[in-house]
Amino acid sequence: MRIATLGLTKIYDKKYQALDQLTFNVDLNGIFSVIGRNGAGKTTLIRILSTELLPTSGTAFVNNLDVVKDATALRNEIAVVPQEARPLPWLTPLQTVRSYLMWRGYSYRESKERSKDALRSLGLENLEKVKSRKLSGGQKRKLMVATVIASEAPIIFLDEPTTGLDYVSRKEMWEILSRLKKDRLIILTTHYLEEAEILGDRIMILDKGKLADIGSIDELRSKIKFPYVLRIMSDNVDINEDGVEIKRVSNRQTLVYGTASKIYNLVPYLVTNRIKFTVEQASLGNIFEQYVGEEDGGDKNEKEDW
Ligand SMILES: Nc1ncnc2c1ncn2[C@@H]1O[C@H](COP(=O)(O)OP(=O)(O)OP(=O)(O)O)[C@@H](O)[C@H]1O
Ligand SMILES: [Mg+2]
Structure with a gap:
């Protein structure tokens, strides 16, 4: 599956430039890891590619569908876990996943079976009837991932799905994503560079809204000093x-x-x-440092107004 952008630019409120003439083209099945410092533009890119946000200029295609002109068709192909997504506190995990599936058009019965399978695959089967407000932060993240994998969407966007998960849970998530990537395209952002390296079939490094580089880990490594x-x-x-x-x-x-x-x-x-x-x-962490540097200030748009 192909993701391509041409001169993709996003300027928020006419002054905060989040993406700056981003042009890239990847063709893969599996996991596309997007990394970059805080404020590099990862979430902005995910939101544009998943049709939630309009670009200021430039174009983007996912699976050969234009994210603006073919947004309706593209929405049938994708499922998204946004960075700040949390389950509704008064629903149980089973109700959460199930209502999502029914909203996507699954029948009452099928949605129940698929929901139970997805919750089991994330180790949440014992919590399926507990109200989500009683779940820990990590359990909530897992529930959000269970929700999208329960659908058959071939393209899945996960914006920092493992942030806040403990070490063991994070590794469990890696296993789940590795299994899942066999027949889907997963676009994953993360600050855990080990995770991006282990999971990513292609890795994109964003630096202040610009493309620093894109490639497999070996390709990236072959270019550094x-x-x-x-x-x-x-x-x-x-x-x-x-x-x-x-x-x-x-x-x-x-x-x-x-x-x-x-x-x-x-x-x-x-x-x-x-x-x-x-x-x-050199690990991806070492590569990242060599590309992005270690100078202070990941966020270039210093905002004074709150
Ligand atoms: N709704 C918004 N309004 C104004 N500026 C925004 C908005 N969303 C993001 N920005 C700015 O755009 C830039 C990119 O933000 P974005 O959320 O895409 O970064 P990110 O790479 O996802 O960062 P993080 O790793 O912290 O999640 C930042 O400078 C941010 O302050
Ligand atoms: Mg983000």
């Missing part, structure tokens, strides 16, 4: 190698970014001095 990372578990190292970048993480760890050959030049010194170390390929 320092594709390897040496992790040194010691506070007492003396590295004098040109062309690498050294970063002290804490008093127990130092990271050295470089090319494979530069990193391996350092290994004899570490072995001789019995210093513990590991060598890894």
Whole structure:
């Protein structure tokens, strides 16, 4: 399935530029991870692609449907969990999923079966009759995901579905999404870069409303200056190698970014001095830092009026 934009721009209230001439084209089945700092424009992009928000200029196509001109047709193909979505507190999870399915046109009986299956797949079967206001934050997020996966929509938008989930629940969600992606396209935003790396068949890095890059993890890694990372578990190292970048993480760890050959030049010194170390390929987190930098201020639109 294809997602394509051409010069996609969104300016809120004539002054806050959230997307700036965004042009990209991806063709995949599976998971499309969208990452970027706070305010990079991820939610704005999701809202435009899911026909909830009109662009200021430019065009966007999902599955060859224009998000503005073919919005009605596109809405039949998609299901969305917005970033701030919460279940209605007075409904139970079963009622929540079921009413969504009935609204989408499922029969009374079918909606019940599908809802129960979806709740079970997210481990919520024991809570299906509890009022949603009694669920924890993580359980509510899971319920929102159960709601969209219960539908047969082939394209699913999930804006930060794992934010606030504990470590174990997040990994459970990864398993669910991996299973789900076999026959659907999932557009996923997340601040957990490990998640974007593990799940994403393609990854898009947004930086202040602009495309920083797009590709598989290997494609992204092949373009950066320092594709390897040496992790040194010691506070007492003396590295004098040109062309690498050294970063002290804490008093127990130092990271050295470089090319494979530069990193391996350092290994004899570490072995001789019995210093513990590991060598890894740059993670998406490392790649992200190299693309987006670490300068302060993720949100360029400094708003003074509240
Ligand atoms: N309704 C709105 N009105 C005015 N400005 C907005 C509105 N929604 C978003 N913005 C601005 O647009 C920019 C992009 O916001 P967006 O929500 O798309 O970012 P994001 O990448 O999803 O961030 P986060 O990671 O914090 O969710 C930000 O500068 C934000 O302040
Ligand atoms: Mg957002």
